Each structure stands twice: as C-alpha cells, then as structure tokens.
Amino acid sequence: MTRQAYWQRQVKRIAILLTIWFVVAYVMGIFLAPTLNQFSFGGVPFGFWMAQQGSIFVFISLIWIYAYFSDKADKEAGLNETDDNMSSASAAH
Amino acid sequence: MGIQEWTWVTVGLTFSAYLYIGYRSRVASTKGFYVAGQGISAIANGAATGADWMSAASFISMAGLISFQGFDGSVYLMGWTGGYVLLALLLAPFLRKFGQYTVPDFVAERYYSQAARVVAAIAAIFVSFTYVAGQMGGVGVAFSRFLGVSFEMGVVIGMVIVAFFASLGGMKGITYTQVAQYCVLIFAYTIPAIAIALALFGNPIPQGAIGEALPILNDLQTDLGLDPYSNPFVNNNMLNVFCITLCLMVGTAGLPHVIVRFYTVKSVSAARWSAFWALLFIGILYTTAPAIAIFAKTEMLQQFVNNGPQGFLELSWVQNWAETGLIDTAAIAALPEASAATVGPFLGAINRDIVVLATPEIAGLSAFIVALVAAGGLAAALSTASGLLLVISSSLAHDIYGKLINPNASDKTRLAVGRGMILFAVVLAGLLGIFPLGFVAEVVAFAFGLAAASFFPVILLGIFWKRANKQGAIAGMSVGLVFTFVMIVLMRTHVVIGAEQPILESFLGIKAQGIGVIGMVLNFALMIGVSLMTAPPPPQVQNLVEQIRYPRMMSEAELAEV
Numbered sequence: 300m301t302r303q304a305y306w307q308r309q310v311k312r313i314a315i316l317l318t319i320w321f322v323v324a325y326v327m328g329i330f331l332a333p334t335l336n337q338f339s340f341g342g343v344p345f346g347f348w349m350a351q352q353g354s355i356f357v358f359i360s361l362i363w364i365y366a367y368f369s370d371k372a373d374k375e376a377g378l379n380e381t382d383d384n385m386s387s388a389s390a391a392h
Numbered sequence: 393m394g395i396q397e398w399t400w401v402t403v404g405l406t407f408s409a410y411l412y413i414g415y416r417s418r419v420a421s422t423k424g425f426y427v428a429g430q431g432i433s434a435i436a437n438g439a440a441t442g443a444d445w446m447s448a449a450s451f452i453s454m455a456g457l458i459s460f461q462g463f464d465g466s467v468y469l470m471g472w473t474g475g476y477v478l479l480a481l482l483l484a485p486f487l488r489k490f491g492q493y494t495v496p497d498f499v500a501e502r503y504y505s506q507a508a509r510v511v512a513a514i515a516a517i518f519v520s521f522t523y524v525a526g527q528m529g530g531v532g533v534a535f536s537r538f539l540g541v542s543f544e545m546g547v548v549i550g551m552v553i554v555a556f557f558a559s560l561g562g563m564k565g566i567t568y569t570q571v572a573q574y575c576v577l578i579f580a581y582t583i584p585a586i587a588i589a590l591a592l593f594g595n596p597i598p599q600g601a602i603g604e605a606l607p608i609l610n611d612l613q614t615d616l617g618l619d620p621y622s623n624p625f626v627n628n629n630m631l632n633v634f635c636i637t638l639c640l641m642v643g644t645a646g647l648p649h650v651i652v653r654f655y656t657v658k659s660v661s662a663a664r665w666s667a668f669w670a671l672l673f674i675g676i677l678y679t680t681a682p683a684i685a686i687f688a689k690t691e692m693l694q695q696f697v698n699n700g701p702q703g704f705l706e707l708s709w710v711q712n713w714a715e716t717g718l719i720d721t722a723a724i725a726a727l728p729e730a731s732a733a734t735v736g737p738f739l740g741a742i743n744r745d746i747v748v749l750a751t752p753e754i755a756g757l758s759a760f761i762v763a764l765v766a767a768g769g770l771a772a773a774l775s776t777a778s779g780l781l782l783v784i785s786s787s788l789a790h791d792i793y794g795k796l797i798n799p800n801a802s803d804k805t806r807l808a809v810g811r812g813m814i815l816f817a818v819v820l821a822g823l824l825g826i827f828p829l830g831f832v833a834e835v836v837a838f839a840f841g842l843a844a845a846s847f848f849p850v851i852l853l854g855i856f857w858k859r860a861n862k863q864g865a866i867a868g869m870s871v872g873l874v875f876t877f878v879m880i881v882l883m884r885t886h887v888v889i890g891a892e893q894p895i896l897e898s899f900l901g902i903k904a905q906g907i908g909v910i911g912m913v914l915n916f917a918l919m920i921g922v923s924l925m926t927a928p929p930p931p932q933v934q935n936l937v938e939q940i941r942y943p944r945m946m947s948e949a950e951l952a953e954v
Contacts, residue, residue, distance in 0.1 A: 302950070306941050310856075313481045320477045324470050324641075329634055332463070332624045342603035347622035350466035351458075351682040352599060355473045355675050362480040362671055366664035369485075373661065378942045380659045 305376040312368060316361050323349070323357045395712075395753075396540060398763035403539070406576050406767045407553065410774075413572055414556065414565040422806050425562030426493040426786050427655045432567055434662040438669020440570035441653045443577065443775040445472075445674055447523075448530020450681075451577060451772035456747030459685035460739060462621040464628050467636040467905075471840075473671060473678050474637070475644025478848075480667030483645055484654040486855045488663035489940040493655065494783075495648045495847060496791040502854040503865040504933050506796060511869050513791040515846040516648040518873075520780045520787075521824065523647075523839040524817075527777040528825020533745055534769040536716060544826050550774060551822040558778045558785075558818075559811040563656060566778045573771040578676055580768020584752040584761050585680045588687050591755065598683035605683070609690045616693065617732030621686070628903075635906025642912055643840025646848035649779040652786075660943035688751045695754075696738055701727040709753035718743035781821065785813035838880050838904070845872035845911025853919055858937045864923030872915030879907045 327335060332346030340348045373379035393401075419425050432440070450472065458465030490498055495516055500509030528547050535546025558566055582598070589601035610620040619626045625633060644650065653670075654663045696704050701724050704710060714721045720741035727734040749769060752762045789810040794801060801809070846869050853860040882896040883904040899907060928934075938951050 302942055302946070302953075309941075316481060317477070320474065324474050324637065325634065328466060328470055329624075329630065329637065336622060336624070341600075343606050344622045346624065347463055347466075347606075348602075350463065350624075351469050352602070352679055354470050355679050358473050358477050359668070359671050359675050361477050362664075362668040365481055366661070366668050369664055370661055373943050378944050380661060380944045 300376040302376065302378065305372060305378060308372060309369065312365065312372075316365055320358070320361055323354050328354050393759060395759040395762050398759045399539060399766045402760075402763045402767040403770060406572075406771060409572055410553070410569045410771075411556065413569045414560055417565045417568045418560045419562050419564045422493075422790070422803050422810065424564050425807055425810055426782075426790060427652075428562075428564040428567050430491070430656060431658060432656045432666075434657060434665040435669050436567070436571050437653060437657050437662070437666040439574040439673055440567045441650065441666065441670035442673035442677075443570035443574035443771070444653060444779040445650060445670070445776070446574075446577060446677055446772050447776035448527050448534075448769065448773035450677065451581065452530050452533065452748055452769050453745050454748075455681040455684040455688065455751075456744035458682055459689045459747050460744055461627050462619070463624040464626060464633060465682075465685065467628075467633055467640065469678055469682060471637045471640025472644060473674060475641040476667055476671040476674070478641060478645040479650065479654075480664060480671070483651065483851055483855070484663045484667050485660045485943070486940045487651060487851070488654050488657060489660050489943065490936075491655070493652075494786050494790055495651055495851070496787060498854070499850060499865065499869075500791075500795070502933065502936065503850075503860075503862045504930065505862045505866065508862060508865050508869070509791055509795065511866060511873075512847070512850075513787040515842070515869065515873055516787045516791075517784055519647065519839050519842045519846070520649060520783045521821070522842060523649075524777055524780040524784070524821040525824035526839075527773045527780065528821050530745075530773040531770060531777070532825055533716075533718075534749065534766055534773065547822050547825045550770075550777070550825075551818050554774055554778050554781060555815055555818040558781050559814040562810065563652075563782060566775075566782055567656060570775045570779070573775040574673060576771040577768040577775075578673070580764045580766075580771070581677050581684075581748075582680055584755075584757055584765060585684050585687070587757050587761060588751070588755045589683065592687065598687075599679050602683050602686060605686045605690060609686055609693075612690060612693050612697070616697070616735045618735065621689065629901075631901055632903055632906055635902050635909045639844050639906045639908040639912075640840050642844040642848045643842075643908060646843035646846065646851070647839070648787075648843075648847065649776075649783045651847075651851075652783060653779075684748060684751055688747045688754060691751075691754045692742070693735070696735070697730045700730050701725065701734065701738065704730075709750055712753065713746055713750055716746075718746045777821065781814055781817045784817040785810050788813045788817075841876050841880060841905070841908025841911065842873060844908035845876040845915055849912055849915040849919055853916070855937065855940065857920075858934045859923055859928055860919060861923045861926055861929045863926040864919040864921075867922045868915040868917075868919035871918055872911040875914055876908050876911035879911070880904050883907070 328350040332350060335346035336344035338345040423429055454468050487498060496509045496512035499512035531550035532543040532546040535541055535549060536543040585598040586596055589595050589598040593601040593604045595601040606622060610622060613621050657663050657666050705721055705724055710719060713719050723741040724738060749765055752765055793809050794806050850865050850869050879899055883894050935951055939946055
C-alpha cells in the first residue's frame with residue numbers, strides 16, 4: 300500500500316469514529332435527551348444515562364478501536380515503528 | 393483515632409511516597425526534564441495523564457457541581473472525557489511523531505516563525521496559570537478542613553511540596569509521582585462510593601446503583617417542588633449545554649499540559665494506546681462521579697426533610713464543616729421549616745466544593761475513609777499543579793529563554809533556568825491560590841475556553857492541512873485568544889473586578905463558559921482565510937507535515953515519491 304493510500308484510510312477511519320462521537324455525545328446526549336428520557340434504561344431515563352454514563356463508555360471504546368486498527372494499518376503499509384526506525388526527539392526535522 | 397489523626401496518617405504516608413519517588417527519578421538532562429527521556433510506557437503514561445488531568449476540579453468540585461445541576465452537570469462529564477477522543481484521533485500520535493519538547497515548539501516549527509512561538513508560549517503560560525490558580529485554591533480547601541491549618545497555610549504547604557519534586561525531577565519525576573498519585577486518588581474516590589452504594593442499595597458498583605438511587609431522588613425533588621434531577625436544560629438552555637460541552641472537549645484537546653504528556657512515550661503507537669489507557673483510567677472516576685452526586689443530593693435532601701433546618705444544623709458532619717465557613721449556618725438557621733419554599737435557600741447555603749470531601753461523613757462512613765478522601769483530593773490537586781507548572785516553566789525556560797534570548801546556552805544552563813522558572817511559577821501560582829477568582833471549577837473552566845480558541849485549530853490544521861501558513865496561524869491564534877479573553881472578562885466583570893453587573897450578559901445567547909467555541913470558530917475561519925490569501929508554506933514545512941503523518945521515520949527519498 301502506498302503511503303497516500305494509508306493516509307486516506309486513516310483520515311476515513313478518523314472521520315467515521317468522530318461521526319459516532321458526535322452522534323453519541325451531542326445528538327443522543329443533548330439534542331434528543333428530552334425525548335430519550337421517556338425511555339427507561341435499568342431504572343434510569345435513557346437520555347440522562349447516555350449523557351452521564353453511556354457516552355463515556357463509548358468514548359473509551361472509540362479510542363480502543365482507533366489504536367487497534369491503526370496498529371494493524373501501520374503494519375500492512377510497512378509504516379510501523381520498529382527498534383531500528385523509531386523516531387527520537389528532533390528526528391522528524 | 394478521629395478524622396484529624398487519620399488524616400495526618402494518610403496524608404503523611406502518601407506524601408512521603410511522592411517525595412521518595414520524586415527524589416529517585418531526579419534527572420540531569422533537559423530531555424529528561426521536559427519529556428522524561430521519551431521512555432515512558434503507554435500504560436504508565438496513561439495513569440500519569442489521568443492524574444495530571446484529574447485536578448482539584450475533577451476530584452473535589454465536579455461531583456458537587458453535578459449534584460446541584462442534575463442533568464445539566466453532564467457538560468463536565470462529557471466535556472472532560474470526550475476531548476480525549478479528539479486528542480487521540482487528531483493530535484497525540486502526530487505530535488509524538490514530531491517529537492519536540494513543547495507545544496510552542498510544534499507551532500514554531502510548523503509555522504516557521506519565532507513570532508508564532510512567542511504567541512503560543514504566551515498562550516500556554518496564560519492557559520496554565522488560569523488553570524493552576526484553581527488547583528492551589530483546591531489544595532487550600534482540602535488542607536484547611538483536614539489538617540486544621542488556615543487556608544493560606546494550606547496553600548503554602550502545597551507550594552513547597554510541588555516545588556520540591558517538580559524542580560528536582562522535571563517531567564520524569566512528575567510522571568512517576570503522578571502514577572502513584574493516580575492510584576491514591578482513584579482509591580480515595582471509589583472506595584467511599586462503593587461503601588455508600590453497598591450500604592444504601594446493597595450494590596457494590598456505584599454506576600449500577602444509579603438505577604436504584606435516581607428514582608428516589610427524582611421523587612424527593614418532585615415532592616419538594618423542584619424539577620426532577622434527570623430533567624435536562626433546567627439551569628442552562630440547550631444552546632449553552634451544547635456550547636459548554638464542545639468548548640470543554642476541544643479545550644481538553646488543546647491544553648498544553650495534557651498534550652505534552654504524549655511527547656513522553658516511546659512511539660506513535662504508544663501515544664495512541666496511552667490515550668486509551670488515560671481515558672479508561674479517567675473514566676473510572678468520571679462514571680463514579682454522577683453516582684456520588686446522586687447519593688450526596690439524596691442524603692442531604694432527606695436529612696433536611698427528616699430533621700428540619702434546626703435538626704440539620706445539629707448533625708455532626710454539618711458542625712464539622714460549619715467551622716470552615718463553607719456551610720452558611722446562619723442562612724439555614726433562619727429557615728422556618730423544610731418545604732418547597734425553603735429548599736432553594738437551603739441548597740444555596742451549601743458550598744458545592746464540599747460535596748465530595750463531605751460525602752463519606754454525610755453517609756456516616758468511618759474516619760479512615762474520610763481521611764483517605766482528603767489524601768486523594770490533595771493528590772489530585774498536587775499532580776495537576778505540578779504538570780501545569782512544568783508547562784509554564786518549559787514555556788519560559790525552553791521556548792522564550794532557550795530559543796529566543798540565549799540560543800547558545802549549554803544544557804546545564806537551560807536545566808538551571810528550567811528549575812528556577814518552576815520556583816518562580818510556584819510562588820505566583822500560590823499567590824493566585826490565596827487570592828482566588830471564584831469557585832475552583834469555574835476558574836478552571838475558563839482555561840478550556842482559552843485553550844479551545846488558541847491551540848486546537850492551529851495544531852489540527854497544522855497536521856491535516858498543508859496549506860495552513862504562518863500568517864494564518866498568527867492571525868487565528870491571536871484573535872481567538874483575545875476575543876475569548878475579552879468576552880469572558882466582560883461577562884464575568886462582577887466576579888473579576890467586583891462590579892455590580894456584568895458588562896455583557898451573553899454573546900448571541902452564549903454564556904462565558906461556552907464562549908470559547910466562538911473563539912475557536914473565529915480562529916479556524918481566520919486561519920483558513922488568511923492562509924489562502926497569502927503564500928503557501930515553504931517545501932520543507934510541507935515535507936514536515938508529510939513526515940508526521942506516518943508512524944516510522946520516512947527518508948527524504950521516500951517522501952519525494954508521489
């Protein structure tokens with residue numbers, strides 16, 4: 300895979316994950332919270348639960364997915380760091 | 393033993409541990425001092441980031457704010473966790489690849505301009521001082537209640553301790569101390585929550601006990617004529633809840649003391665994973681906080697209803713806290729009875745900052761647990777303060793002195809200047825703590841607006857848009873920062889200079905805490921507009937942008953391939 304193709308895939312991955320981030324935090328946790336509050340989730344109004352609990356669990360999962368699949372993509376493209384090619388301070392310029 | 397004695401034990405033991413760790417990890421080079429030699433593992437950096445992140449505001453004030461705001465307190469919960477998604481996906485891995493010491497370093501290199509460095513360094517100092525003032529205030533509150541010293545004395549004790557390990561060990565000392573502080577603070581936070589959840593609901597998981605606790609609280613609030621706790625937009629309208637949440641998230645991703653933590657890990661991959669660990673560790677506290685908020689509010693309202701105002705004042709925890717002046721006993725004593733008419737003034741008489749520190753006492757837990765919470769609150773405040781002081785010191789010593797005033801200084805001189813700047817910053821921060829600017833969390837919240845309006849757009853476009861240039865960055869950063877600062881001052885005139893009325897109520901309906909969002913939009917718009925109207929950045933800068941996008945080092949030849 301070329302480095303350009305790698306970068307495009309990374310940007311796409313970031314865009315998808317941030318869309319989920321926005322929907323969970325802003326659409327479910329804020330804009331639709333009054334509506335979702337009509338449904339109960341384990342005794343808690345669902346909009347409230349999303350805003351104060353669920354969203355945080357989703358945020359943690361999103362970073363896990365990003366880290367895991369980026370590692371895979373790095374290796375596939377031959378762009379992963381090994382002991383030989385590690386960047387040290389000020390090496391990038 | 394009573395609360396006082398146990399507090400001396402827990403605080404004494406944990407502080408000895410911090411000092412020992414700080415002494416063991418002392419450093420002798422600037423690389424060790426600023427970025428811990430870039431040898432920290434992902435999980436240790438995650439824990440250190442968690443401690444760095446969870447400040448006096450998170451530990452001491454947040455659950456209290458949520459407790460009094462109900463649903464609308466979600467802005468802090470989502471705002472201070474959701475920003476890590478932005479940080480992990482958009483900034484941290486790329487800044488690690490860049491690999492220099494400070495955020496102004498990146499800005500200066502990417503925007504090939506020492507002027508941009510100066511603006512960034514000033515912004516970093518400004519944001520960090522705003523933030524550290526809140527921390528020192530938090531230390532004062534915790535010490536004055538638990539060690540029985542005056543508020544001012546508490547601040548001074550905190551200053552001495554922070555100065556000791558921050559100047560000795562730099563980033564390395566701070567990192568390993570923060571790992572220990574994370575352990576202390578997370579135990580101190582969760583153990584009382586578990587004990588209360590178990591005692592009241594027979595459920596050892598506080599997050600799970602919300603299901604049983606919330607309906608009780610909602611009924612209690614309805615009986616007292618208040619809106620149900622879980623109803624949204626009672627204190628703030630939807631627009632402001634949205635803006636404040638976004639502002640806190642983007643601000644989180646733009647805070648220099650958080651960003652710089654990702655410079656300390658071994659690799660780009662470790663930077664991504666350490667963001668995951670950091671948010672996991674932070675999430676433990678942040679999902680527990682709403683449970684504590686609900687438990688505390690339920691207990692307080694129930695005690696008020698059951699005992700009436702006079703009986704409430706005779707409760708032992710109330711008497712303990714009355715001495716600190718954080719409960720307005722005169723106001724409560726003046727209330728005739730517990731009813732819908734008096735519940736508002738009753739809640740108004742209790743300082744939000746005491747909720748977490750007082751919850752174990754409110755629930756009647758043992759003195760040892762109360763003391764543990766004190767040690768945790770101090771760990772939270774001190775770990776954050778030390779991280780912030782290092783940013784202030786590195787901005788002054790590395791960016792201003794080392795890069796501008798005396799670029800030929802030896803490593804030894806730079807290290808000495810760095811240490812000196814920490815001492816200077818500590819004294820200034822202590823003064824800011826003794827003469828506080830408002831509620832701890834409120835002060836801290838403004839740092840986010842400033843960070844959101846200055847750093848986030850500059851770094852983000854610096855990575856994802858090669859065309860972003862020097863003129864755009866300087867214009868965007870300066871205008872974003874100045875606009876946000878002026879707006880906050882205008883809207884908070886009654887707090888800042890003691891005027892009777894704020895000069896400005898809101899801007900387009902957005903209040904002070906969320907105004908950073910507008911500053912950020914201005915910054916983005918100016919950066920894009922001005923960049924497009926001026927010359928593109930030189931080829932070597934565009935190469936640098938290309939380079940930081942890929943984890944491993946790319947050779948010149950590889951980058952030249954199209």
